[in-house]
Amino acid sequence: MDQRRTAASSFHSDGIPPFEETPSPARLEGFSDGVFAIIITLLVLDIRVPREATLHGEPLAAALLKQWPVYVAYVLSFLQVGVVWANHHTMFHHIRRSDHVLLVCNLLLLLCVAVLPFTTALLAEYARAGEAELRLAALIYSAALAGAGIFFSAIWQHALSAGLVDARADPHRLHALGWHWELVPLFYGAAFGLAYVAPYLSVGMYMLLLIYYALPGPFVVRWMRVRRARRAAKT
Amino acid sequence: MDQRRTAASSFHSDGIPPFEETPSPARLEGFSDGVFAIIITLLVLDIRVPREATLHGEPLAAALLKQWPVYVAYVLSFLQVGVVWANHHTMFHHIRRSDHVLLVCNLLLLLCVAVLPFTTALLAEYARAGEAELRLAALIYSAALAGAGIFFSAIWQHALSAGLVDARADPHRLHALGWHWELVPLFYGAAFGLAYVAPYLSVGMYMLLLIYYALPGPFVVRWMRVRRARRAAKT
Amino acid sequence: MDQRRTAASSFHSDGIPPFEETPSPARLEGFSDGVFAIIITLLVLDIRVPREATLHGEPLAAALLKQWPVYVAYVLSFLQVGVVWANHHTMFHHIRRSDHVLLVCNLLLLLCVAVLPFTTALLAEYARAGEAELRLAALIYSAALAGAGIFFSAIWQHALSAGLVDARADPHRLHALGWHWELVPLFYGAAFGLAYVAPYLSVGMYMLLLIYYALPGPFVVRWMRVRRARRAAKT
Amino acid sequence: MDQRRTAASSFHSDGIPPFEETPSPARLEGFSDGVFAIIITLLVLDIRVPREATLHGEPLAAALLKQWPVYVAYVLSFLQVGVVWANHHTMFHHIRRSDHVLLVCNLLLLLCVAVLPFTTALLAEYARAGEAELRLAALIYSAALAGAGIFFSAIWQHALSAGLVDARADPHRLHALGWHWELVPLFYGAAFGLAYVAPYLSVGMYMLLLIYYALPGPFVVRWMRVRRARRAAKT
Numbered sequence: 001m002d003q004r005r006t007a008a009s010s011f012h013s014d015g016i017p018p019f020e021e022t023p024s025p026a027r028l029e030g031f032s033d034g035v036f037a038i039i040i041t042l043l044v045l046d047i048r049v050p051r052e053a054t055l056h057g058e059p060l061a062a063a064l065l066k067q068w069p070v071y072v073a074y075v076l077s078f079l080q081v082g083v084v085w086a087n088h089h090t091m092f093h094h095i096r097r098s099d100h101v102l103l104v105c106n107l108l109l110l111l112c113v114a115v116l117p118f119t120t121a122l123l124a125e126y127a128r129a130g131e132a133e134l135r136l137a138a139l140i141y142s143a144a145l146a147g148a149g150i151f152f153s154a155i156w157q158h159a160l161s162a163g164l165v166d167a168r169a170d171p172h173r174l175h176a177l178g179w180h181w182e183l184v185p186l187f188y189g190a191a192f193g194l195a196y197v198a199p200y201l202s203v204g205m206y207m208l209l210l211i212y213y214a215l216p217g218p219f220v221v222r223w224m225r226v227r228r229a230r231r232a233a234k235t
Numbered sequence: 236m237d238q239r240r241t242a243a244s245s246f247h248s249d250g251i252p253p254f255e256e257t258p259s260p261a262r263l264e265g266f267s268d269g270v271f272a273i274i275i276t277l278l279v280l281d282i283r284v285p286r287e288a289t290l291h292g293e294p295l296a297a298a299l300l301k302q303w304p305v306y307v308a309y310v311l312s313f314l315q316v317g318v319v320w321a322n323h324h325t326m327f328h329h330i331r332r333s334d335h336v337l338l339v340c341n342l343l344l345l346l347c348v349a350v351l352p353f354t355t356a357l358l359a360e361y362a363r364a365g366e367a368e369l370r371l372a373a374l375i376y377s378a379a380l381a382g383a384g385i386f387f388s389a390i391w392q393h394a395l396s397a398g399l400v401d402a403r404a405d406p407h408r409l410h411a412l413g414w415h416w417e418l419v420p421l422f423y424g425a426a427f428g429l430a431y432v433a434p435y436l437s438v439g440m441y442m443l444l445l446i447y448y449a450l451p452g453p454f455v456v457r458w459m460r461v462r463r464a465r466r467a468a469k470t
Numbered sequence: 471m472d473q474r475r476t477a478a479s480s481f482h483s484d485g486i487p488p489f490e491e492t493p494s495p496a497r498l499e500g501f502s503d504g505v506f507a508i509i510i511t512l513l514v515l516d517i518r519v520p521r522e523a524t525l526h527g528e529p530l531a532a533a534l535l536k537q538w539p540v541y542v543a544y545v546l547s548f549l550q551v552g553v554v555w556a557n558h559h560t561m562f563h564h565i566r567r568s569d570h571v572l573l574v575c576n577l578l579l580l581l582c583v584a585v586l587p588f589t590t591a592l593l594a595e596y597a598r599a600g601e602a603e604l605r606l607a608a609l610i611y612s613a614a615l616a617g618a619g620i621f622f623s624a625i626w627q628h629a630l631s632a633g634l635v636d637a638r639a640d641p642h643r644l645h646a647l648g649w650h651w652e653l654v655p656l657f658y659g660a661a662f663g664l665a666y667v668a669p670y671l672s673v674g675m676y677m678l679l680l681i682y683y684a685l686p687g688p689f690v691v692r693w694m695r696v697r698r699a700r701r702a703a704k705t
Numbered sequence: 706m707d708q709r710r711t712a713a714s715s716f717h718s719d720g721i722p723p724f725e726e727t728p729s730p731a732r733l734e735g736f737s738d739g740v741f742a743i744i745i746t747l748l749v750l751d752i753r754v755p756r757e758a759t760l761h762g763e764p765l766a767a768a769l770l771k772q773w774p775v776y777v778a779y780v781l782s783f784l785q786v787g788v789v790w791a792n793h794h795t796m797f798h799h800i801r802r803s804d805h806v807l808l809v810c811n812l813l814l815l816l817c818v819a820v821l822p823f824t825t826a827l828l829a830e831y832a833r834a835g836e837a838e839l840r841l842a843a844l845i846y847s848a849a850l851a852g853a854g855i856f857f858s859a860i861w862q863h864a865l866s867a868g869l870v871d872a873r874a875d876p877h878r879l880h881a882l883g884w885h886w887e888l889v890p891l892f893y894g895a896a897f898g899l900a901y902v903a904p905y906l907s908v909g910m911y912m913l914l915l916i917y918y919a920l921p922g923p924f925v926v927r928w929m930r931v932r933r934a935r936r937a938a939k940t
Contacts, residue, residue, distance in 0.1 A: 029265075031741060034269050037266055041349050082345075089262055104791070104920070107783075136765050136766055268497065272739075275584075279588065295599075309585075405491075449574065506736060506739075519823065530834075556805070
């Protein structure tokens with residue numbers, strides 16, 4: 001890896017840092033955080049207070065309970081976007097420089113993630129509908145996440161090949177993270193196929209993937225890295 | 236506490252800082268600020284200008300006054316989110332590193348805070364309604380804040396136990412802040428119970444808690460810290 | 471002024487910076503920027519595309535022109551919030567530390583600014599209405615801006631008296647900026663009074679103040695500062 | 706160029722940096738990123754889930770397909786704002802200081818960009834309508850982008866003439882970037898003229914400009930810079 005990209009070597013002997021033509025990803029992160037923050041709160045706008053005048057004697061509890069798909073969609077979409085954000089955070093913690101290709105891939109990732117409130121609300125609305133409707137909703141839901149997964153791993157592949165990754169990071173960890181993220185488009189591609197055959201199973205698979213990437217994922221990455229480091233030490 | 240985590244020791248003798256695997260909480264703060272900023276301004280969208288064509292001879296002042304619960308909800312929700320933000324700010328001023336557990340706890344905190352515009356509007360809408368409706372609205376309002384309080388103190392507990400807190404901070408201050416924040420879920424838990432018995436008293440308790448955490452809270456923390464430091468000096 | 475607060479003196483001789491209990495205002499600025507960014511774009515949501523199906527033979531140009539108060543409100547609100555933001559930016563460029571009082575004053579400032587899209591839309595809607603309606607709209611508009619002005623100069627007064635201002639800044643410039651900002655609540659207080667007597671004149675005064683704080687203001691500040699520095703040099 | 710503005714010379718020999726009266730553009734960038742992030746996600750709000758109860762036997766796929774102009778507008782607006790953001794990012798990577806004129810030009814740029822969701826939705830709605838409607842929509846669309854282009858190149862011109870650009874940057878690159886951005890108002894001015902004569906051609910021209918500034922633009926800049934550096938080396 002390119003040792004000239006480390007922080008220390010970017011200073012001349014006279015103390016003046018040279019002009020870095022490839023900017024740090026700080027502003028890309030700030031912009032993405034803004035987009036993620038808006039997406040994650042969009043579905044709260046759909047939770048409406050039932051107006052007292054429109055209750056017509058119906059108890060408030062019943063009026064609130066009738067809205068349950070909105071609550072489910074809010075929580076699911078919040079967690080889904082939160083998990084994408086947490087992984088984006090981990091990925092860019094390892095990236096020191098950005099270039100135009102990285103900006104474009106990141107924009108396309110955000111384009112796919114920004115439709116999540118829509119695809120989640122669609123899935124929540126047609127979760128109890130006929131199988132044809134659920135199949136279509138499940139296909140659209142998994143297509144958006146598969147698209148996000150493709151651009152997510154494209155960012156990582158490009159950052160590795162263009163030398164944008166921090167040269168000081170542990171290569172075993174980078175390898176484990178690569179596996180972790182390259183599987184996302186494959187998993188959601190599989191969920192897309194499954195949605196044709198068995199839409200209910202496909203919905204179950206989303207839940208499992210959401211939980212995996214939220215919770216045990218980081219521990220699997222740590223385990224893969226340690227195992228690979230041990231193997232490398234043996235040879 | 237772990238002295239290796241101080242800023243100065245994170246530089247090698249040759250001036251190259253090593254790669255820090257646990258990132259600084261800067262991006263977590265930026266993302267949370269985005270979410271807080273959106274939540275705090277959401278209720279402004281509910282303040283509608285009465286169209287001239289729909290006044291039908293009614294004076295503008297009357298049309299504006301009729302909307303009063305919307306103004307109350309806006310101000311209350313703004314202050315409530317502002318107080319959560321100010322405490323989040325104080326907490327993360329003491330946290331130097333973040334990890335995956337911290338990210339997840341923070342996401343769950345944001346999930347609870349993001350429903351505040353909804354729960355506040357619900358409380359404002361049913362403040363003058365029957366006791367059954369007010370009770371339900373008060374239960375939901377205090378449940379969301381108790382949930383936020385639980386994740387808020389979970390962040391602090393985890394940061395303390397995982398060594399993510401700045402090792403240079405005054406331990407007496409950390410202790411006082413811990414008390415300050417651990418009481419939040421207890422207070423709102425009590426408000427939840429009170430809402431069953433006396434919903435009006437429960438609403439009064441929210442006001443007191445809001446004022447306490449907005450204004451005298453920081454002075455109580457300072458007083459606790461000084462008292463504890465004096466005691467420690469004696470022994 | 472307190473020389474211990476300068477950047478250089480905050481490092482011990484062994485290179486480890488001590489823990490600063492009063493945080494830098496960076497996060498307060500980021501949060502405020504988020505709120506300003508949302509407020510400034512809120513009125514775009516009111517610009518609606520006339521649906522083709524609802525034109526009923528009316529030309530598109532006429533349908534678009536009919537919406538003109540929405541465009542005026544958008545441009546005015548954008549500029550007004552932009553001018554507040556630019557002055558907030560200039561003020562906090564001189565502030566090095568923040569404390570709890572500063573956070574609370576800033577929150578109350580944001581509370582007043584966040585209603586600007588509402589008060590501007592109200593003014594645009596009733597600009598051609600009867601004098602009673604225009605008077606009320608003008609009173610509300612100037613009250614919100616007077617409130618913002620009060621908290622704006624409260625931030626500056628508190629920062630000066632609590633030693634939060636950068637000790638390295640030119641005192642003549644600080645003095646000139648103080649005058650610049652302390653006049654805001656007075657100007658809008660006067661506009662509030664004027665709205666009772668002559669609402670049309672009051673609206674003209676808003677325009678003048680908007681233009682003054684957007685354009686020649688910074689030059690007046692520079693001129694005041696130079697004049698004061700010359701006087702001080704003489705004595 | 707002004708060598709006193711480089712990073713190294715801004716420190717006194719005793720290690721205390723003097724107070725910089727012209728702030729860094731960091732906060733201007735953060736605020737702009739917030740505005741861009743909101744604009745880019747605004748059109749997602751227009752993608753509505755067809756409610757099951759309102760389908761009346763119509764298949765879900767047909768109900769979703771009927772909304773196609775909303776999807777086109779979302780993708781176009783997302784890419785358009787994304788391209789403006791990426792160029793803003795590149796421009797401010799070269800700018801080290803900001804002043805009041807820069808703040809005002811940037812605000813006017815944001816004012817023009819913030820109407821993009823509206824102008825794009827207008828174009829999508831009337832893309833299949835009569836030629837008179839399409840002409841008007843195309844005129845408005847190109848006017849907003851020409852306005853954005855004018856303020857975009859005004860920022861760059863002012864930054865160059867006021868010495869706000871980083872003195873360490875390669876002058877051949879600055880020259881090439883200048884060409885790249887000064888053509889934007891000319892291109893969209895031409896598209897504005899074309900919209901009178903042949904609105905369909907004008908729409909085609911927007912697509913070409915969008916693709917040019919998203920993809921090959923950075924390579925053209927690099928090529929111009931290398932060519933100019935070679936010429937300079939010869940003479």
